[in-house]
Amino acid sequence: MKSDIQIARETPLKKIKDVAESIGIDRDEVISFGRHMAKIPLHLIDQEKIDRSNLILVTAITATKAGIGKTTVSIGLALGLNKIGKKAIVALREPSLGPVFGMKGGAAGGGYAQVLPMENINLHFTGDFHAVTTAHNTISALLDNYIFRVRGTGEEIKDVLWKRVLDVNDRSLRYIVTGLGPGNGIPQEGGFDITAASELMAILCLAENEDDLRRRIENILLGYRINGEPFTVKDLGVAGAITVLMKDAIHPNLVQTTENTAAFLHGGPFANIAHGCNSVLATRMAMTYGDYVVTEAGFGADLGAEKFFNIKCRKSGLRPKLTVVVATAQGLKMHGGTPEKMIKEPDLEGLKKGLENLGKHLDNLAGFGQSVVVAFNKYAFDTAEEIDMVRTFCHERGVSFAVNEAFTNGGAGAVELAEAVVDAIGSRPSGELKFTYDDEDDVETKLAKIATHIYGARDVVMGEKALKKLKLIEGTPLEKMPVCIAKTQYSFSADPKWYGVAKDFRFKINDLVINRGSEFIVAIAGEMMRMPGLPADPQAKRIDIVNGEVEGLS
Structure with missing residues (x-):
């Protein structure tokens, strides 16, 4: 099997204006970034066309270190839908440089189900992440300057809530002290989050238009004055400047797949520390031009799908016609207790036990009112007996099942899945969306409903820092905002080693982060960090440029 990067290089790419034209976008509207990438202006979004489009959410069982291949399935499904004659577009998040140089090496799909040009997409792309990073840190610099200038005036800020961000995995920057030395500002504790966790990234992904982007930026809560009054970006007087830094980033990015079909990639919040969905604007743009639009939510359904429904759908009015749950034999066996080194070997007992994890996700999605298709992401070493066991499990629950082989066969390998999806949308589309909690x-009630109904916890315990923030929220409009739980992706619980289905546990919230601009409250559970660290053997050691070509992005 050829590597991802070999397949990407051997795929003849169409000029991006030809890709745009193929879905009905006028060539003159395309804002090109070279020959194969572009931004598409917001004014082309058409609500009447959106109302006729079929939105499909792709999610997965709980993540394992073996990987699930959700993005590959998302791209493959779009390819399969086009293969059977449907006009389909995929709408995904952009990769973050932190994981690319850390653990993943790339996040643009795989095999014959990729978005291209993968090297550009995995690196600097059209500069959206850089724009968010720069805008965020510009606020930081302006805030520090304000704090320095108002010393002794009675206008001081008592509690500073705003950190800095960087699109690099760097644990050393989690907690720092700034302003040391004469003339270098005021010494104060601070820290960095990764750019994907920036509130500006969430704002980019939830904004409805340029005016809404500006409004949300103005509302960002930076801290509290000594008199207890909130201090925002609007109070700082720089919302216009920050909006200017993000004025181009707000437009969705258009690229193409390995079969030259259109793909929108825009925004990149992680699901384990943020809300895990691509931008509302890119989803709407794709629905303007596609009869079927495939989008995804990060990690397992307990993280990405929950936030997709309770935050993105609640705020945008978007409603998926169907949800696809991706599962692999390897992942299920890990959840069933099969040792990691043995997951490529047949183990029907481990697989059977691991199906409890899939079952819990199916129960949760039924609670949201979703019609579901299970996509079995097939590997070469999977056996017919293993596939039949998962198929039988799904059919006994009244859930459609299809095997996906897009990684090795592109769109042709996803025809079975595409046909199952079209049939389900036509015969039993999702019902009315049911949220986990009310506005x-x-x-505390919102957190408890998610923890008990979605995760299976007994109750929620609030830590000291969380209780302190809760007092700032109570009795204010902040209390009506959705909640976004930051927790490990490897378990229903906050313990990354608790595979399968966690039950009857106490779910601890250690801190609350008030995102007044993106309009949700982030709850930090367990040991979750909003600035990841690097592994012992980072992928950066394998990334290089050889004879003018980049290696190691796969």
Whole structure:
């Protein structure tokens, strides 16, 4: 089997204006970034066309270190839908440089189901991440300057809530002290989050238009004055400047797949520390031009799908016609207790036990009112007996099942999945979307409903820092905002080693982060960090440029 990068290089790419034209976008509207990437202006979004489009969400079982291949399935499904004559577009997040040089090496799909040009997409792309990073840190610099200038005036800020960001995995920057030395500002504790966790990234992904982007930026809460009054970007007087830094980033990015079909990639919040969905604007743009639009939510359904429904759909009005749950034999066996070194070997007992994890996700999605198709992402070493066991499990639950082989066969390998999806949308589309909690619930109630109903926890315990933030929220409009739980992707619980289905546990919230601009409250659970660290053997050691070509991005 050829490597991802070999397949990408051997794929003849169309000029991006030809790709745009193929879905009905006028060539003169395309804002090109070279020959094969572009931004598409927001004014082309058409609500009447959106209302006729079929939105499909792709999610997965709980993540394992063996990988699930959700993005490959998402791209493959779009390819398969086009293969059977449907006009389909995929709408995904952009990769973050932190994981690319850390653990992943790339996040643009794989095999014959990729978005291209993968080297550009995995690196600097059209500069959206850089724009968010720069805009975020510009706020930091302006805030520090304000703090320095108002010393002794009674206008001081008592509690600073705003950190800096960087699109690099760097644990050394989690907690720092700035302003040391004469003339270098005021010494204060601070820290960095990764850019994907920036509130500006969430704002980019939830904004409805340029005006809404500006409004949300103005509302960002930076801290509290000594008199207890909130201090925002609007109070700082720089919302216009920050909007200017993001004025180009707000437009969705258009690229193409390995079969030259259109793909929109825009925004990149992680699901384990943020809300895990691509931008509302890119989803709407894709729905303007596609009869079927495939989008995904990060990691397992307990993280990405929950936030897709409770945050993205709640705020945008988007409603998926169907949800696809991706599962692999390897992942299921890991959840069933099969040792990691043995997951490529047949183990029907481990697989059977691991199906409990899939079952819990199916129960949760039914609670959201979703019609579901299970996509079995097939590997060469999977046996017919293993596939039949998963198929039988799904059919006994009244859930459609299809094997996906897009990694090795592109769109042709996803025809079975595409046909199952079209049939399900036509015969039993998702019903009315049911949220886990109501807007009027208080923050503790919202957290408890997610933890008990989605994760299977007994109750929620609030830590000291979380309780302190809760007092700032209670009795204010902040209390009506959705909640976004930051927790490990490897378990329903906050313990990354608790595979399968966690039950009857106490779910601890250690801190709350008030995102007044993106309009949700982030709850930090367990030991979750908003700035990841690097592994012992980072992927950066394998990334190089040889004879003018980049290696190691796969």
